[in-house]
Structures are given as structure tokens and as C-alpha cells.
Amino acid sequence: MEIVNTFSDLGNIATHTPCLFFYGDSILVLKQQDKYTLPSYQQINFKLNIHAAFFISSNEGVQLLVADLNDTHIPNEFILENIKSIYQYFNNLERNWIAKTFGYMHWYRKHRFCGMCAGSTELDANECAMLCPNCHYHFYPKVNPSMIVLVYRGDEILLARSPHFPPEMYSVLAGYVSPGESVEETIMREVKEEVSINVKNIRYYASQAWPFPNTLMLGYYAEYASGELQIDNKEIEDAGWYSADNLPEIPRRISIARRLIANFSTLPRALPISSTTAFKI
Numbered sequence: 001m002e003i004v005n006t007f008s009d010l011g012n013i014a015t016h017t018p019c020l021f022f023y024g025d026s027i028l029v030l031k032q033q034d035k036y037t038l039p040s041y042q043q044i045n046f047k048l049n050i051h052a053a054f055f056i057s058s059n060e061g062v063q064l065l066v067a068d069l070n071d072t073h074i075p076n077e078f079i080l081e082n083i084k085s086i087y088q089y090f091n092n093l094e095r096n097w098i099a100k101t102f103g104y105m106h107w108y109r110k111h112r113f114c115g116m117c118a119g120s121t122e123l124d125a126n127e128c129a130m131l132c133p134n135c136h137y138h139f140y141p142k143v144n145p146s147m148i149v150l151v152y153r154g155d156e157i158l159l160a161r162s163p164h165f166p167p168e169m170y171s172v173l174a175g176y177v178s179p180g181e182s183v184e185e186t187i188m189r190e191v192k193e194e195v196s197i198n199v200k201n202i203r204y205y206a207s208q209a210w211p212f213p214n215t216l217m218l219g220y221y222a223e224y225a226s227g228e229l230q231i232d233n234k235e236i237e238d239a240g241w242y243s244a245d246n247l248p249e250i251p252r253r254i255s256i257a258r259r260l261i262a263n264f265s266t267l268p269r270a271l272p273i274s275s276t277t278a279f280k281i
């Protein structure tokens, strides 16, 4: 493998090092029958034109070689596949690697120039940041918090369709946290904006990194409080109440949306004290 135009000295690379190479929103994978695998450094035995390359340690301490490709000339056994469409074929460990490295790569791509003085930036030698040598501003990796909420009314759950969804698919509501908001406030605002109803008894469930790109999904349950369903016809094109035995097509198993729906039947309806309290500054 030949690294072209790398911006850092990678030194010696172990042959078993997992390689996560991106081109736009696609990732380089080995395809054998219907199985996708991340290539090791040893398997990348062909010339690649790479714009940027660096190491990132996984949460388990595995060194991952991450690169941004300049072109798409690759051998037949390899394929560049859209990350979102291929994500489900990897195991939890590999999904964590992809989420982390694609998040960093996205951050790197967006911060090659300083937003304060418009000068060129470079990777800081001492910490994980892009540094502007001109004005000394640091740009750190960021994630975008987004709430995702299953709203229920008795034994029914609220499912809605975004115009961007695949045909026939419905899901729970979601939306990004705005500056100055608690997540609880985001939930109340977004639900009201999108389907005109009020919710109460908001309870946290779990979170999921969603690297398309850099989103942290914060999963909640909320109980219907008041109002008539009325869709906004912008972010939502259809919505309705569904029972567990009459669900439309819902998101794939890897998503926290699916887990919120699957877990609903076991959700204790009695609420813990202070479950809806958000701390204010």
C-alpha cells in the first residue's frame, strides 16, 4: 500500500491493523459472497491515492488506520459501499469502530480551514484537535445530541413517517437539541411542532451513537398528555397510533428506534419520582 499526501508520519504499521478507508459517505470493504469485512493493512496490497491518513485508538485500545481516499480505483474484490446501507452487516465491535472513525473523519474534513480567521489548520501534535497556527484557535471533535422518543397512549404507540424515509416505513419521533435546551424541552417542543400534541412523564431509556454523521441519539419514552394529532406536513407526512399487534414497517434492528418499540411492552407504566425533571441553569 502506498500512502500519498499523508499529513502525518504513520511510522511502521502492523499487518493486522484494521483499515477504515472512506470516500465521501462510503467505506472500503472486502466483499466475499454476501459477507462484508473491514480489510486489514496486509490485505490492502494495491496502490491507493489517499488524501489523509491517521491512527485512532478504539475504546478497546485497538489501533485503527483511518484514511480519506482521493479516488475510487480499487480491485474487484473490494467495494466502496454507503456506510448507512452496510452498517447492519457488521458486528457491534466493528460498528463502534466505523462510528468512531467516520465521526473523526467527518470532523477532520470540516475543519481544514479555520472558522475564525479562514487560515489553514493542522492536527494538533498534543491533543485531539485541529489547530489554527495563525490565530491559535482549537477545533475539537463534536457530537450532535438528538432526542428520539416513543410517545405512548395506553397500550398504543405513536409512529410517524418522514418524507425522507423508505416507502412504507414508520418510526418514532426524533429531533436535534437546540442551544439552551434540555433534552426534555427538546422532546416537548419537537413533539408539539411535528404532531401538535403535548407529552408528560418523560423517561430516559438508552443512547446510541449514530454516525451519519456525528449524532448521539438519546432515547426516551413519553406519555401522551393532551391535544389532537395534527401533522406539520414538513418533517412529518403521516402519523398515527398503533398497537403492538398492528405495526407498520419499522426501522431495522440496529437502530435505537427499533429497540424503543420492541421494549415498549415491558415498560413499567408506574413512574419513578422526578422522572421528568430537567435541571436548569
Ligand SMILES: [Zn+2]
Binding pocket: 114, 115, 116, 117, 118, 119, 132, 133, 134, 135, 136, 137
Ligand atoms: Zn484561525
